Amino acid sequence: MTRPFNFSAGPATLPEEVLQQAAAEMLDWHGSGMGVMEMSHRGKEFISIAEQAEADLREILSIPASYKVLFMQGGAIAQNAILPMNLSRGKRADYIITGSWSQKSAKEARKYCEVHVAASNEGDHHTTLPDYDSWKISDNAAYVHVCSNETIHGVEMHELPDLSTLGTQAPLVIDCSSHIVSRPIDWSRVGVAYAGAQKNIGPAGLTLVIIREDLIGHALAITPSAFDYRIVADNASMYNTPPTYPWYLAGLVFQWIKRQREGDLTGLAAIEARNATKAQLFYDYVDQSGYYINKVATNCRSRMNIPFFLPDDQLNEAFLAGAKAQGLLQLKGHKSVGGMRASLYNAMPVAGVEALLAYMKDFAATHG
Amino acid sequence: MTRPFNFSAGPATLPEEVLQQAAAEMLDWHGSGMGVMEMSHRGKEFISIAEQAEADLREILSIPASYKVLFMQGGAIAQNAILPMNLSRGKRADYIITGSWSQKSAKEARKYCEVHVAASNEGDHHTTLPDYDSWKISDNAAYVHVCSNETIHGVEMHELPDLSTLGTQAPLVIDCSSHIVSRPIDWSRVGVAYAGAQKNIGPAGLTLVIIREDLIGHALAITPSAFDYRIVADNASMYNTPPTYPWYLAGLVFQWIKRQREGDLTGLAAIEARNATKAQLFYDYVDQSGYYINKVATNCRSRMNIPFFLPDDQLNEAFLAGAKAQGLLQLKGHKSVGGMRASLYNAMPVAGVEALLAYMKDFAATHG
Numbered sequence: 001m002t003r004p005f006n007f008s009a010g011p012a013t014l015p016e017e018v019l020q021q022a023a024a025e026m027l028d029w030h031g032s033g034m035g036v037m038e039m040s041h042r043g044k045e046f047i048s049i050a051e052q053a054e055a056d057l058r059e060i061l062s063i064p065a066s067y068k069v070l071f072m073q074g075g076a077i078a079q080n081a082i083l084p085m086n087l088s089r090g091k092r093a094d095y096i097i098t099g100s101w102s103q104k105s106a107k108e109a110r111k112y113c114e115v116h117v118a119a120s121n122e123g124d125h126h127t128t129l130p131d132y133d134s135w136k137i138s139d140n141a142a143y144v145h146v147c148s149n150e151t152i153h154g155v156e157m158h159e160l161p162d163l164s165t166l167g168t169q170a171p172l173v174i175d176c177s178s179h180i181v182s183r184p185i186d187w188s189r190v191g192v193a194y195a196g197a198q199k200n201i202g203p204a205g206l207t208l209v210i211i212r213e214d215l216i217g218h219a220l221a222i223t224p225s226a227f228d229y230r231i232v233a234d235n236a237s238m239y240n241t242p243p244t245y246p247w248y249l250a251g252l253v254f255q256w257i258k259r260q261r262e263g264d265l266t267g268l269a270a271i272e273a274r275n276a277t278k279a280q281l282f283y284d285y286v287d288q289s290g291y292y293i294n295k296v297a298t299n300c301r302s303r304m305n306i307p308f309f310l311p312d313d314q315l316n317e318a319f320l321a322g323a324k325a326q327g328l329l330q331l332k333g334h335k336s337v338g339g340m341r342a343s344l345y346n347a348m349p350v351a352g353v354e355a356l357l358a359y360m361k362d363f364a365a366t367h368g
Numbered sequence: 369m370t371r372p373f374n375f376s377a378g379p380a381t382l383p384e385e386v387l388q389q390a391a392a393e394m395l396d397w398h399g400s401g402m403g404v405m406e407m408s409h410r411g412k413e414f415i416s417i418a419e420q421a422e423a424d425l426r427e428i429l430s431i432p433a434s435y436k437v438l439f440m441q442g443g444a445i446a447q448n449a450i451l452p453m454n455l456s457r458g459k460r461a462d463y464i465i466t467g468s469w470s471q472k473s474a475k476e477a478r479k480y481c482e483v484h485v486a487a488s489n490e491g492d493h494h495t496t497l498p499d500y501d502s503w504k505i506s507d508n509a510a511y512v513h514v515c516s517n518e519t520i521h522g523v524e525m526h527e528l529p530d531l532s533t534l535g536t537q538a539p540l541v542i543d544c545s546s547h548i549v550s551r552p553i554d555w556s557r558v559g560v561a562y563a564g565a566q567k568n569i570g571p572a573g574l575t576l577v578i579i580r581e582d583l584i585g586h587a588l589a590i591t592p593s594a595f596d597y598r599i600v601a602d603n604a605s606m607y608n609t610p611p612t613y614p615w616y617l618a619g620l621v622f623q624w625i626k627r628q629r630e631g632d633l634t635g636l637a638a639i640e641a642r643n644a645t646k647a648q649l650f651y652d653y654v655d656q657s658g659y660y661i662n663k664v665a666t667n668c669r670s671r672m673n674i675p676f677f678l679p680d681d682q683l684n685e686a687f688l689a690g691a692k693a694q695g696l697l698q699l700k701g702h703k704s705v706g707g708m709r710a711s712l713y714n715a716m717p718v719a720g721v722e723a724l725l726a727y728m729k730d731f732a733a734t735h736g
Contacts, residue, residue: 004401008408011612019395019403026391027384033372033697035387037571037617040376040698073441073573074594077608081592108593198609203405205441205573205611222590224449225476226442240445241566243573243611244379249405329401330408 004327005352009151009305009334009343010178010199018252018347036248041241050242053251057181060257060268063210064187070209070229071237071247075196076101076177078227079207080108083145083173083194085223087215088113091142094170096135098157099126099150100336105175106145112220118144126153129300132161141170143191149179149302151199152334154294154341156302160189171215179304180208181257182346183272191215197246199304200346202253206246257346271346278344278353279303285357291364309339315367316340326359328352372695373720377519377673377702377711378546378567386620386715404616409609418610421619425549428625428636431578432555438577438597439605439615443564444469444545446595447575448476451513451541451562453591455583456481459510462538464503467494467518468704469543474513480588486512494521497668500529509538511559517547517670519567520702522662522709524670528557539583547672548576549625550714551640559583565614567672568714570621574614625714639714646712646721647671653725659732677707683735684708694727 006013029036032045039046054069063069074082083105084093093113095106097120109115116138119130137144144163149156156179163172171191180195192211198204211229219228226232226240262270283301286292286308293309294301310319316332319340323331333339344353374381397404400413407414422437431437442450451473452461461481463474465488477483484506487498505512512531517524524547531540539559548563560579566572579597587596594600594608630638651669654660654676661677662669678687684700687708691699701707712721 003395006402006406008402008406008411011405011407011409011609013406014403016395019405023391023394026394027371027387033695034374034376035382037379037387038374038376038381039379041379041572043376043698073443073446073611074592075441075608078441078592078594081594085592111590111592196609198612203611203613204409204609205614222479224442224446224453224479226446226449240443241379241564241572243441243571243614244566245571245613246573246611327401330411 004329005348005355006329007342007344007348007356008330009341010196011204012199012343012345013347014202015253015256015347018249018256021252022249037245039244041238041244046244049248049251050237053247053254056251056254056258057208060181060254061185061210062187067187067210067212068216068233070211070232071242072207072209072227072232073205073243074227075198075204075207076175076194077104079175079194079209080105081111082223082227083192084109084112085227086219086229087173087192088142088220089218091140092116092138094118094138094141094144096120096130096144096146097122098129098147098155099153101150101152101175102145102147105147109145113142116141121155125295126150126155127295128297129155129157132166135161135166137163137166137168137170141168143171143173144168145173146175148174148176149304151178151305152307152337154296154302154305154307155300156304157300160186162189171212179302181268181271182275182304184268197250199343202249203246205243206250274350275303275344275346278348278350279306281350281353281357282306282342282344285360289360289364291368292360304345305341305343307333307337307339307341313338318367319363322363323359326355328356328359372697373716373723374697375710375712375716375724376698377709378564379572380567380711380713381715382570383621383624383715386617386624389620390617405613407612409606409612414612417616417619418605421615421622424619424622424626425576428549428622429553429578430555435555435578435580436584436601438579438600439610440575440577440595440600441573441611442595443566443572443575444543444562445472447543447562447577448473449479450591450595451560452477452480453595454587454597455541455560456510456588457586459508460484460506462486462506462509462512464488464498464512464514465490466497466515466523467521469518469520470513470515473515473543477513481510484509489523493663494518494523495663496665497523497525500534503529503534505531505534505536505538509536511539511541512536513541513543515543517544517672519546519673520675520705522664522670522673522675523668524672525668528554530557539580547670549636549639550643550672552636565618567711570617571614573611574618642718643671643712643714646716646718647674649718649721649725650674650710650712653728657728657732659736660728672713673709673711675701675705675707675709681706686735687731690731691724691727694723696724696727
């Protein structure tokens with residue numbers, strides 16, 4: 001019997017073979033006599049786990065050698081403060097508002113620097129993506145911040161903006177928490193990418209920061225040492241004890257990504273193709289159903305997080321109860337948006353989407 | 369065959385039955401169809417795990433209802449900044465120096481407030497505990513900070529100071545990372561206790577802050593929201609996504625503590641008695657060996673972390689290699705102190721100490 005399909009927005013479903021490996025190695029990692037949780041982070045066993053995870057991530061995302069990978073704590077919400085602490089340097093920072101998460105980021109940044117909202121989709125209830133040409137970038141912005149996939153509103157940037165064409169040298173900062181390692185990143189357009197791990201990477205409690213080296217070393221004096229990118233980078237993410245078990249789990253997920261095959265495609269290319277297939281299956285059905293509704297503009301619909309609505313909110317409880325009975329879990333939408341949300345992260349197989357769609361068709365037929 | 373005995377100072381050995389339970393529940397927690405890592409932190413399954421863990425910790429440590437328990441991230445090193453951000457209120461803070469960790473705390477606090485060193489054992493190379501009567505507490509200190517167990521130097525406060533007898537109303541703050549849940553805490557003497565989890569509680573990546581309610585709500589304006597005790601408390605430690613798996617593991621460890629029996633003693637009392645026995649076995653042998661040396665004054669020797677030295681550093685490698693061959697792991701001392709260190713946390717059985725002592729006797733007989 002297969003496990004239920006878990007559509008949680010995060011923490012989220014993980015590949016079954018990753019969990020099986022973690023369970024098998026729980027008491028004794030590779031004959032070391034220790035479980036991974038029990039290892040000193042400075043011992044050769046954990047160092048080998050940590051270095052392999054970073055090497056695999058670099059390979060998967062083709063991260064240039066001029067970028068550092070930091071393994072931190074506190075999630076994207078902590079980065080909302082840590083980022084301006086490290087990057088604002090007394091200058092103004094530009095934020096693009098595309099949903100709840102970018103809004104939250106901009107609000108927190110105001111504690112540390114002047115914030116300029118250079119574009120916003122608030123007038124469209126966060127269902128569109130402001131044309132890149134329309135962004136009003138500040139003359140001397142320290143950086144330009146975007147959330148490249150809005151987990152709550154389901155708005156994704158399918159191509160990152162090239163800021164150089166907008167007349168600025170400011171680095172682009174992307175909060176890519178909910179779509180990292182779901183598709184490639186064009187590093188020529190990105191100065192900093194950060195992501196909480198609890199969607200596509202592994203357990204909550206690990207945060208990745210991938211940063212171009214020249215952007216490191218400018219922290220405000222009030223920055224906690226544990227969150228100063230310079231100190232974190234110089235200590236290979238071990239200035240404070242890192243979240244060793246989440247780091248290990250992330251490494252297992254990276255190895256799982258590398259093993260994926262889809263036709264002639266391998267690794268991240270296979271993952272991306274599968275994600276595109278899953279999202280298309282879902283949106284195509286919703287659009288032609290005449291029953292379910294997705295309100296996001298077609299050019300920026302997220303492959304990862306799909307909010308959708310039944311024709312009548314009174315049916316929500318029945319929909320969720322029926323889904324759960326079919327082994328389709330955690331479909332309730334975020335409270336700020338309502339309705340339903342299906343998160344189709346890397347670890348969600350096509351079969352999970354098919355099972356969900358079959359249920360949705362039945363439900364629409366019964367209640368339509 | 370038993371597992372090797374792992375004397376790491378942290379991350380550290382965990383109870384075998386806790387790891388077995390975690391492995392068994394990895395793919396399906398209590399029939400939910402999800403592993404704990406895959407659960408939304410806002411779902412009823414994880415909420416029940418989180419609440420049970422807090423209730424068990426409150427029971428084990430007899431935490432008064434007027435104290436909040438916060439489940440945070442970043443470890444004690446992050447708290448070195450987060451604490452003064454939340455508690456200093458523009459006033460001076462007093463720090464007691466008893467080893468590397470309290471030194472580090474005082475240094476970081478200087479970013480956020482004036483710091484007064486009210487007592488120090490630096491003149492004794494961190495091998496003593498300054499008499500409480502000798503502490504020079506500031507007139508209007510925001511708080512008095514101690515590290516109640518110095519993991520590197522092996523200095524432990526076996527009784528916490530009663531600051532009211534020193535003529536101050538300032539709250540006592542204890543960094544108890546490396547001896548929390550090894551013994552009771554006298555809350556009448558403590559305003560804030562904080563601890564990284566990776567010694568006695570569970571995996572790295574979880575930090576506990578236990579704080580008297582009246583001390584919450586005074587954060588500096590520059591405090592990141594994710595680390596503002598008021599925001600963390602008001603959101604039941606879920607303002608940002610908490611480290612859910614480490615939180616769950618901590619809960620399994622708390623249940624393990626509650627199950628412990630030692631003669632007529634149960635729970636934490638049994639744990640404390642066992643810890644006292646283990647430490648006494650070890651110190652008694654070292655003191656009478658005429659071979660091994662521990663330099664810490666007898667009134668403040670740590671039960672948890674015991675630094676010791678061979679008569680000749682040239683023998684260190686042979687000692688470590690022989691120990692490893694006997695299944696006695698991670699005994700190398702911290703680089704700043706040298707020699708050896710045996711950490712005898714809760715999860716180290718008496719049999720582990722006996723095995724280590726048997727090896728030490730053999731080694732002394734062979735190399736003495």
